Amino acid sequence: MRHARYLLTLILAFVLLPLLAQEPTQPIRLELPLIPEETEVEVIALPDSSLLVYHKVSNAWETIATFRFTKYNHKLEEVWSDTAQISPDSDFIRYYTEAPYTYLAFDGDDYQxxxxxxxxxxxxxxxxxxxxLEHIDAIYEFNVLKGNYFIIGQNSKDQKPVLFHLNPASAEVKRLPSIYGDESKFSDLLADPEQGRVDAVLTESNGRISRLQVKSFDAQGKLLRNFFVLQKEDKSLLNAEITPGDTTQKLLIGTYGSRDLRYSQGFFTMPLSADAVEGEFYNMLQLKNFLKYMKPRREARTRRREAERLRAGRKPGYNYRLLLHDLIVTPTGYLLGAEAYYSVYKGSNIGHPGIAPILARYREPEEIKxxxxxVLSFDRNGxxxxxxxxxxxxxxTYDLRHSVELQHFPDGRVVMAYPKDNEILYHIMNENKYEDEETKLEIKLYREKEKSLGVDQxxxxRWYGNSMAAFGFQRIRQENGPPRRVFYINKISF
Structure with a gap:
């Protein structure tokens, strides 16, 4: 019997290993005759396995512009297409999907x-x-609940973040109650249609310590509940994402720090309940793979140095700036993605991962690397x-925005991917097992004898099932004739 089980294990290994190592396929490609000099494009995944492609074509002075919206099905076949007569100076900011609608927000030359x-x-x-919206001059976040808009913007007077409710039917705009200190900011905004509410997570800080506050509103902007989240004395809660569900199930999952409130030293999870004063804290040394981006000898040296600091009763010496992704809900819990970044300043080498710059504090970064x-996986209890x-x-990048896409597949696999010119670099996560090998996928063209001359933007x-959508403006050398320029969308199936 034992031999039979062993034989079955070997058979399964031989069957599954090639599947796990198989390169992603590119079964479908769509090309649109668009060029970057005169076109603005956004590709949006819809809940029904389709794609919405918005593009604006305008002249150099933005005195004439066409705004077109086209839906493509999962085979990248056109389903419908329409235009909107919008002011030519309008530019796309953000979108939000509340089935059966997708809402897109645009600004213009008049910032209000x-x-x-x-x-x-x-x-x-x-x-x-x-x-x-006379009180704001920028929009940072935009959610919709039952047709009502919830907007985080920048106060035009003091440049602080503010939360507004907009009823598009009546055009009524009202500022929602929140605490806006000098160091306060919004960490998350989550519309939860099943619970009929919107949760706003605020980070409150006096410059030395910080805490979290969660405010819940109904679709009309009425304040339902207010939570002040306590934390341990030696830890400041910096940023957090909130999970959907009723109050008894909700969690906050985010980062904490201690000395400098701009830098994280670990992650935490905490239930959102009235008597919750404790949570689970995981410093970066407790994480098995957080430091694996380093060379092995450097990682070992870092861990040894930090262990010595802890034995001596000193605070940790590592600091990271982390850009959080939205939480992904899985059948068993949650996935949190984050990008560790550092700023490079003009005429200086200041700024390295894990090291908090001092002289660069009051200077504008030239690049963000x-x-x-x-990616961290949590169960339902955090x-x-x-x-x-x-x-x-x-x-x-030259501004702080997400560079990597994170997706959870129905078969349980987790993938991280980002585009680099004519390639997609990706990593399929096998839970805690770290793979150092870089995996690449070259963007496939229509014809084998064609060659990519470069990709812009x-x-x-993430799309649907085991598929992602890769896109960009591409110059292609043809077998016969001059190079052609297109905007492409390739379906990538893992």
Missing amino acids: EYTFVRLHHKTGSVRHKRFE RSHAV TLLWDNTFRLSGVT PGII
Whole structure:
């Protein structure tokens, strides 16, 4: 019997290993005759396994512009297409999907005027309306609950973040109650349609310590509940994502620090209940793979040095700046992704991962570089199940935005991926098992004898099932004739 089980294990290993190592496929490609000099494009995944492609074509002065919205099914076949007569100076900011609609927010040359477009997924009907939001001059976050808009913006007077409720039917705008200290900021905004409420997570700080506050509103903007989240004396709660569900099930999952409130020293989970004063805290040395982006000898040296600091009763010497991703709900719990980044300043080498810059504090960064991305898996109670790391090589942006896409597949696999010119670099996570090998996928063209001459504005988003969508503007050398320029969308199936 034991031999039979052993034989069965070997057979399964031979069958499954090739499947796990198999390179992702690219079964479908769509090309659109668009060029980057005159086109703005956004690709949005819809809940019904389709894609919504918005593109704006305008002249150099933005005096003439066409705004087009097109839906493609899972085979990248056009389902419907329509345009909206929006002011030519309008530019896309953010979107939010509340089935059966997707809402898109646009700003314009007048910083206090915003246009909101509503698209029906099935029919393609387009409605748009312009509103004057006189108290803000920028929009950071945008959620929709039962057709009502919840907007985090920048106060035009003091540049602090504020939360507004907008009823598009009546055009009534009201500022929602919150505490806005000098160091306060919003950490998360989550519309929970099943519970009929919106949860806003605020980080409150006096510059030395910080805590979290959670405010819950109904669809009309009425304050339902207010939570002040306590923490241990030696830990400041910096940022957090909130889980969906009723109050007894909700968790906060985020980062904490101690000395400098700009830098994280670990992750925490905490139940959102009136008597919750304790949570689970995981410093970065407790995580199995957080430091795996380093060379082995450097990681060992770092761990040895930090262990000596702890034995001597000193505070940790490592500090990281982390950009959190939205939580992903899985059948067994939650996934939290984060990107570790550091700033490079003009004329200086100041800024390295894990080291808090001092002289650079009052200077504007020239570039924002990533050292690595991490994913943490938690169960429904907030207990850490595993962590893993994805080393990021040469990933640089000029503003603080997500560079890596994280997706959980129905078969339980977790993948992190990012685009780099004509390639997709990806890592399929096998729970705690760290893989140092870099895996790449070259973007496939229509014809084998064609060659990519370069990709502008590459991107990748999670789509449906085991598929992601990669896209960008591409110059292609043809077998016969001059190079052609297109905007492509490739389906990537893992």
